[in-house]
Amino acid sequence: MRLKYxxxxxxxxxxxxxxxxxxxxxxxxxxxxxxxxxMCTDGGAVPVVKVGDKVTVGQVIAQPxxxxxxxxxxxxxxxxxxxxxxxxxxxxxxxxxxxxxxxDTPCPNLPEPMDWSKMNREEVIRRIIEAGITSMGGGAxxxxxxxxxAVGKVDTLIVNAAESEPYLTxxxxxxxxxxxxxxxxxxMLARFLRAKRxxxxxxxxxxxxxxxxxxxxxxxxxxxxxxxxxxxRYPMGMERLxxxxxxxxxxxxxxxxxxxxxxxxxxxxxxxxxxxxxKGQPVTHRTVTVSGGAVARPRNLWVPIGTPLKCLLEAxxxxxxxxxxxxxxxxxSGTIQETLEAPVVKNTKxxxxxxxxxxxxxxxxxxxxxxxxxxVSVCPMNLNPAFVYRAVRMGEVERLKGLHLADCLDCGCxxxxxxxxxxxxxxxxxxKTIPTQGGEKG
Amino acid sequence: xxxxxxxxxxxxxxxxxxxxxxLDVIVALVPALLMGVYLFGLRVLLxxxxxxxxxxxxxxxYRRLRGMxxxxxxLSACVSGLLLxxxxxxxxPLWAPVLGGVFAMIVVKQFYGGIGRNFMNPALAGxxxxxxxxxxxxxxxxAFHHTNLSGQxxxxxxxxxxxxxxxxxxxxxxxxxxxxxxxGGAMGAAPSLMLIAGGLYLIAxxxxxxxxxxxxxxxxxxxxxxxxxxxNSNLSWMxxxxxxGGVLMGAFFMASDYATTPVTPRGQTLFGIGCxxxxxxxxxxxxxxxxxxxxxxxxxxxxxxLDRLGTPRRFGMGRFAATRMKLQAMKASLSEIRxxxxxxxxxxxxxxxxxxxxxxxxxxxxxxxxxxxxxxVLLAVAVMVFAVHRSxxxxxxxxxxxxxxxxxxxxxxxxxxxxxxxxxxxxALSITAGYNESQLIGYCVxxxxxxxxxVITAVVGVNTNGEVTGVAITDHKETLNKxxxxxxxxxxxxxxxxxxxxxxxxSNSIDAISGATETCEAITDCVNQALxxxxxxDTSMDVPYTDGEV
Numbered sequence: 006m007r008l009k010y011x012x013x014x015x016x017x018x019x020x021x022x023x024x025x026x027x028x029x030x031x032x033x034x035x036x037x038x039x040x041x042x043x044m045c046t047d048g049g050a051v052p053v054v055k056v057g058d059k060v061t062v063g064q065v066i067a068q069p070x071x072x073x074x075x076x077x078x079x080x081x082x083x084x085x086x087x088x089x090x091x092x093x094x095x096x097x098x099x100x101x102x103x104x105x106x107x108x109d110t111p112c113p114n115l116p117e118p119m120d121w122s123k124m125n126r127e128e129v130i131r132r133i134i135e136a137g138i139t140s141m142g143g144g145a146x147x148x149x150x151x152x153x154x155a156v157g158k159v160d161t162l163i164v165n166a167a168e169s170e171p172y173l174t175x176x177x178x179x180x181x182x183x184x185x186x187x188x189x190x191x192x193m194l195a196r197f198l199r200a201k202r203x204x205x206x207x208x209x210x211x212x213x214x215x216x217x218x219x220x221x222x223x224x225x226x227x228x229x230x231x232x233x234x235x236x237x238r239y240p241m242g243m244e245r246l247x248x249x250x251x252x253x254x255x256x257x258x259x260x261x262x263x264x265x266x267x268x269x270x271x272x273x274x275x276x277x278x279x280x281x282x283x284k285g286q287p288v289t290h291r292t293v294t295v296s297g298g299a300v301a302r303p304r305n306l307w308v309p310i311g312t313p314l315k316c317l318l319e320a321x322x323x324x325x326x327x328x329x330x331x332x333x334x335x336x337x338s339g340t341i342q343e344t345l346e347a348p349v350v351k352n353t354k355x356x357x358x359x360x361x362x363x364x365x366x367x368x369x370x371x372x373x374x375x376x377x378x379x380x381v382s383v384c385p386m387n388l389n390p391a392f393v394y395r396a397v398r399m400g401e402v403e404r405l406k407g408l409h410l411a412d413c414l415d416c417g418c419x420x421x422x423x424x425x426x427x428x429x430x431x432x433x434x435x436x437k438t439i440p441t442q443g444g445e446k447g
Numbered sequence: 448x449x450x451x452x453x454x455x456x457x458x459x460x461x462x463x464x465x466x467x468x469x470l471d472v473i474v475a476l477v478p479a480l481l482m483g484v485y486l487f488g489l490r491v492l493l494x495x496x497x498x499x500x501x502x503x504x505x506x507x508x509y510r511r512l513r514g515m516x517x518x519x520x521x522l523s524a525c526v527s528g529l530l531l532x533x534x535x536x537x538x539x540p541l542w543a544p545v546l547g548g549v550f551a552m553i554v555v556k557q558f559y560g561g562i563g564r565n566f567m568n569p570a571l572a573g574x575x576x577x578x579x580x581x582x583x584x585x586x587x588x589x590a591f592h593h594t595n596l597s598g599q600x601x602x603x604x605x606x607x608x609x610x611x612x613x614x615x616x617x618x619x620x621x622x623x624x625x626x627x628x629x630x631g632g633a634m635g636a637a638p639s640l641m642l643i644a645g646g647l648y649l650i651a652x653x654x655x656x657x658x659x660x661x662x663x664x665x666x667x668x669x670x671x672x673x674x675x676x677x678x679n680s681n682l683s684w685m686x687x688x689x690x691x692g693g694v695l696m697g698a699f700f701m702a703s704d705y706a707t708t709p710v711t712p713r714g715q716t717l718f719g720i721g722c723x724x725x726x727x728x729x730x731x732x733x734x735x736x737x738x739x740x741x742x743x744x745x746x747x748x749x750x751x752x753l754d755r756l757g758t759p760r761r762f763g764m765g766r767f768a769a770t771r772m773k774l775q776a777m778k779a780s781l782s783e784i785r786x787x788x789x790x791x792x793x794x795x796x797x798x799x800x801x802x803x804x805x806x807x808x809x810x811x812x813x814x815x816x817x818x819x820x821x822x823x824v825l826l827a828v829a830v831m832v833f834a835v836h837r838s839x840x841x842x843x844x845x846x847x848x849x850x851x852x853x854x855x856x857x858x859x860x861x862x863x864x865x866x867x868x869x870x871x872x873x874x875a876l877s878i879t880a881g882y883n884e885s886q887l888i889g890y891c892v893x894x895x896x897x898x899x900x901x902v903i904t905a906v907v908g909v910n911t912n913g914e915v916t917g918v919a920i921t922d923h924k925e926t927l928n929k930x931x932x933x934x935x936x937x938x939x940x941x942x943x944x945x946x947x948x949x950x951x952x953x954s955n956s957i958d959a960i961s962g963a964t965e966t967c968e969a970i971t972d973c974v975n976q977a978l979x980x981x982x983x984x985d986t987s988m989d990v991p992y993t994d995g996e997v
Contacts (some may be wrong), residue, residue, distance in 0.1 A: 014461075016459060255763040255764075256762075257763040258761060258762070258763050332458055336456075336457055337456065337458075337459065338456055338457065341455065341458065359458060364458065364459070366461065367454060367457075369460075372521070373561070373562065373564070375563035375705045375706055376563055376705050376706050376708075377468075377705040377710075378705070378708075378709070378710035378711070381759070382712055385762070387760060387761060389758060389759070392710075407776065409761050412762055412763075415456075417457035420454070420456075420460065422461055423460075424461075424463050424465050424467075425464075425465060426464070428454040430455075430456065
């Protein structure tokens with residue numbers, strides 16, 4: 006087994022801010038939640054409620070158009086508007102607004118808890134669709150589609166608890182507080198996929214969780230779940246890199262992990278999948294880390310989906326200083342939120358408000374490339390950003406041809422490490438859109 | 448106009464900037480510099496200050512005058528100046544760092560677009576330019592012979608370790624002495640321990656990658672360990688090669704320079720290996736004692752190809768597949784090359800004319816002119832190359848000089864210097880004068896005579912009293928054993944002290960060798976001719992004459 010890949014960077018993790026803060030429910034509860042209809046990259050949903058309808062927690066408020074998943078109300082109350090609202094992925098999108106009545110009335114007609122070992126495949130898939138489960142780390146693909154594709158083909162199930170983004174601790178807290186449930190969920194998925202090996206990947210900055218899980222695994226079935234601890238570095242949660250580190254196989258260009266008989270699921274996805282299968286609970290809440298140098302009291306929160314980000318910030322004590330940059334999902338690959346009007350969606354792992362001091366290195370002026378080669382040595386996909394820079398800046402488009410830009414994972418290591426502060430990731434993204442002669446594929 | 452791109456992600460970055468990086472390099476160089484001050488005296492600081500000042504000032508002025516942005520804040524000029532100074536001998540005159548610095552900063556760096564765009568290491572190029580000045584880079588001062596500020600050393604070292612090793616001799620130095628740099632050498636390159644510490648500091652700070660320095664050192668180590676010279680033990684030879692000269696300085700501070708080394712990891716390793724191999728080759732077979740500078744500059748020129756050779760394997764691509772892809776790409780680019788048969792028409796622009804062939808005349812004239820100019824250029828280049836070769840072929844010059852000296856000691860042992868004269872005689876091939884330290888001893892006359900087998904050429908020394916001081920045969924066609932018997936030193940010694948006209952028999956004669964009479968007579972004839980020529984020299988002639996060395 007080769008637990009290595011070339012490259013990666015070692016940013017300060019700043020996880021000390023929140024790693025000792027248990028997951029607490031959002032207090033005060035939001036007055037209003039904005040639930041976007043598009044929370045899944047595989048397809049949107051159409052509302053099944055009208056303005057003025059009373060809804061309860063877990064009630065279906067939108068159903069999938071074709072390949073998407075169901076959307077549920079995360080608080081009980083009245084639907085006050087169906088319209089266009091800001092979306093945390095950028096831009097705006099259609100959303101259902103629910104005025105909270107602070108009762109948290111549970112939905113009466115949730116599916117019955119049942120014995121998952123007796124369920125057949127269609128039952129499982131149906132439950133997952135109905136619970137509205139999408140991938141809850143990073144990419145928001147529909148879990149049932151991934152499961153359907155992977156059934157029977159997979160020999161290794163990888164559960165990703167690497168959480169290599171700085172500041173974020175939601176997966177870490179989940180491991181510590183719901184370790185047993187996650188192990189059970191992993192076993193369930195492995196059994197469903199008929200995978201021979203189930204691996205839980207944790208990075209080295211979560212040694213408390215590793216120790217705890219090791220004890221739990223020993224007590225349960227030691228052969229069922231394998232715990233792999235990797236040296237902390239960014240990026241690690243990328244599918245291709247996880248497969249490389251756990252199995253030593255490299256995903257060829259243009260293929261996915263599935264072609265190498267591996268399936269990768271985020272730890273939060275595994276946890277919600279277990280809840281859906283066992284208890285029939287839909288995805289209405291998730292853990293969100295609110296952290297960053299500008300946040301007064303950083304913490305891990307259990308947040309209803311659709312809560313506006315500003316409510317999260319309020320619950321964390323507001324801003325200590327003016328924040329030059331606020332992002333969802335960590336500073337390395339997260340999305341900048343100009344205003345905090347956008348709501349929490351199913352793949353929002355955290356809200357990070359950087360302080361001026363933390364953000365300063367980024368605002369330094371760009372200087373010329375000195376050919377130090379750092380960007381080449383940190384690229385996990387063996388790309389050559391220095392050459393991309395040269396080709397784009399000198400306008401030599403044909404030189405982009407052999408550089409395999411389609412392999413880029415958008416991890417941003419090159420931009421991070423560049424001593425000249427060149428926005429290399431943006432250059433690479435720009436270069437990807439330039440059609441090259443010969444139209445190289447993949 | 449650069450397209451401005453808004454940075455979306457990542458929104459954090461490492462704090463380091465270029466100037467911080469360069470500051471790290473300066474910090475890494477300071478211990479070696481301080482050790483240099485301890486070893487060679489305060490003049491080290493003076494030379495360093497001049498060098499750094501020149502580099503910073505020339506970069507500033509060049510960019511200021513060209514209306515470009517001011518880049519001296521990135522400290523790269525300081526680093527170049529420091530490296531240049533540290534590779535100079537402490538006795539270097541102050542114009543040396545000035546010339547080297549200006550060349551390094553303006554010609555090597557700024558002409559190519561400034562930092563990051565130069566393809567040669569500026570400091571190294573400046574240093575190598577200075578090695579072309581004879582005497583500048585060969586007078587190394589021994590350690591602890593402190594040099595005063597004006598550059599006067601109280602003792603010059605006999606030979607540096609590198610010069611000794613160039614001749615295959617192991618320098619008489621302990622390991623500690625080599626590590627501390629207690630021997631003659633450049634003022635910053637001598638203390639090996641401090642350089643190693645500086646290099647490791649840079650690697651630990653992740654300023655440089657260890658690939659090219661370590662590949663460099665490993666290659667030098669392996670090659671010198673496997674092929675020691677002069678019958679020395681492998682290990683001690685290897686240690687001396689590694690710890691003396693510029694290897695450590697070059698490996699840690701010059702082969703790791705950002706702009707002039709490959710960006711790809713494998714390219715960097717190849718770069719280091721190339722530098723090491725070239726260094727050992729140049730040390731063994733080159734005419735300079737040390738070859739690090741030349742090796743690194745040569746590899747600097749190969750960076751383009753190393754970058755492409757070292758391009759990392761595409762992620763997810765097996766080694767075989769990657770190699771196959773590379774070969775295919777190579778084949779594709781080779782197939783782009785087409786050999787087009789050049790259309791050769793001698794008179795392409797032939798015009799019409801009334802007379803047959805008249806149209807060709809102008810054309811012919813143009814072609815001839817072209818030919819003449821091409822020929823001229825070719826001739827000039829050939830002459831230049833020949834002249835450079837003659838004047839720079841040190842060994843040839845040395846051998847000629849030695850032969851001349853040997854001849855002089857045979858012909859005129861009293862004299863130490865042979866010098867040209869303005870005199871001319873029809874019978875003599877050349878007339879040269881022999882001097883000792885203070886006065887004229889006599890003349891050496893090259894004359895010819897017919898011997899048994901052919902022409903005999905001899906050089907005869909005649910002193911100012913008209914007495915023979917010695918005879919040497921420089922060319923002959925006599926038979927072996929018989930004729931050459933007349934050329935041994937015993938026979939030729941008979942002529943010494945003779946004057947007037949030497950006869951074959953009777954008084955003022957010499958004993959001929961039996962069986963080689965004709966040869967003896969021919970030599971005697973030569974001596975007589977020489978005596979006559981010297982006796983008849985009109986030395987009162989007022990000829991403007993300057994004394995010059997041969």
